[in-house]
Amino acid sequence: MQITRLSWNHYRIAAALALFGGVTQGASGQYTATILDTGGMFAAPHGIGGGQIVGYGPDGFLRHALLWTSSAASPTDLHPAGFVVSEARGTDGIQQVGYGELAGQVANALLWSGTAASVVNLHPAGFTDSVGEAIYGGQQAGWGIISGGQSHALLWSGTAASAVDLNPSGFDNSSAYGIYGSQQAGYGHTGGADHALLWSGTAASAVDLNPTGYNYTYAFGTYGTQQVGVGIDSVFGNTHALLWTGTAASAVDLTPAWSTYALATAVSAGNLQVGYAWDATFSTSYALAWNGTASSAINLNSFLPSNFLYAYASGVDELGNIVGFAYDDNFDPHVIVWSPQAVPEPGSMALLAGLALPGVIFLRRCRK
Numbered sequence: 001m002q003i004t005r006l007s008w009n010h011y012r013i014a015a016a017l018a019l020f021g022g023v024t025q026g027a028s029g030q031y032t033a034t035i036l037d038t039g040g041m042f043a044a045p046h047g048i049g050g051g052q053i054v055g056y057g058p059d060g061f062l063r064h065a066l067l068w069t070s071s072a073a074s075p076t077d078l079h080p081a082g083f084v085v086s087e088a089r090g091t092d093g094i095q096q097v098g099y100g101e102l103a104g105q106v107a108n109a110l111l112w113s114g115t116a117a118s119v120v121n122l123h124p125a126g127f128t129d130s131v132g133e134a135i136y137g138g139q140q141a142g143w144g145i146i147s148g149g150q151s152h153a154l155l156w157s158g159t160a161a162s163a164v165d166l167n168p169s170g171f172d173n174s175s176a177y178g179i180y181g182s183q184q185a186g187y188g189h190t191g192g193a194d195h196a197l198l199w200s201g202t203a204a205s206a207v208d209l210n211p212t213g214y215n216y217t218y219a220f221g222t223y224g225t226q227q228v229g230v231g232i233d234s235v236f237g238n239t240h241a242l243l244w245t246g247t248a249a250s251a252v253d254l255t256p257a258w259s260t261y262a263l264a265t266a267v268s269a270g271n272l273q274v275g276y277a278w279d280a281t282f283s284t285s286y287a288l289a290w291n292g293t294a295s296s297a298i299n300l301n302s303f304l305p306s307n308f309l310y311a312y313a314s315g316v317d318e319l320g321n322i323v324g325f326a327y328d329d330n331f332d333p334h335v336i337v338w339s340p341q342a343v344p345e346p347g348s349m350a351l352l353a354g355l356a357l358p359g360v361i362f363l364r365r366c367r368k
Contacts (some may be wrong), residue, residue: 045314053067082102193210208248301331307328
């Protein structure tokens, strides 16, 4: 087991080797855990990408959007002037998306470029509230509330005026939580139930991912041909982590045999899915990484110190770095990053000498 605190150098090494094809990422199923201390205060990470982590942390009794980067030990406070609370929900390594609440608990979707002063308000006309959930390639996905109180999935291209309403015909409500390339993932409410949905930029493009045997399903992330989320089965009402490849019939149950409550929160390159599951026998939560099947689950808690009791994985980037949070035995929360231990291929060791050169950066990734 390797534990580091505030050490980001292994990210740069992994990124450089991946760019030159020099490593097999996570081939051994081994991870290095980096603990980003929060001083006992609760900080929740939502997304990771391009050397950045986004989420929120406390400012007194209020929440502030936060941005962690590989070049700073402390997070950047993204909280913009004029807002009461804020959260950052996703990043592609260049920009960050989330929301801020005005007085009266009115939410506005927000877009940042690394500082509080850079904020762009994405709140579209005709909506009472809006939230940005994910970002990729200059587009943002999320949702908004119309005047009747229903939520509609939304897609932006950097401005409030660019908002596209993704709510499909026949659905009362919808929300988008993930984006990658031309796809958006989320859910919609129809016929008294919630169905996981996959879009390609328009309301008419919606694909219903709800598989047979489930009353409710939600898609939280998409990457390439894969989508991940959660479903509540129609027999026992258990919660299952799910993986799709674009259709309802393709659904794969990722839930480990020992759990009746599991969620898949994000997906990335190399058939890598992340999330968490509850173990009722030991009354604890395990952060997990999968490679497409329930039996492939890797317990990420095993890479944490022995005094950590509960862990949750919330995001993953294109290099396989996983972000989440965990509680120690004093119930103090910690932001955690699990990085795959790179396995150098023959001939790649010569590349290590050049890793101190500037310009080595993360690849971009899709959110949860």
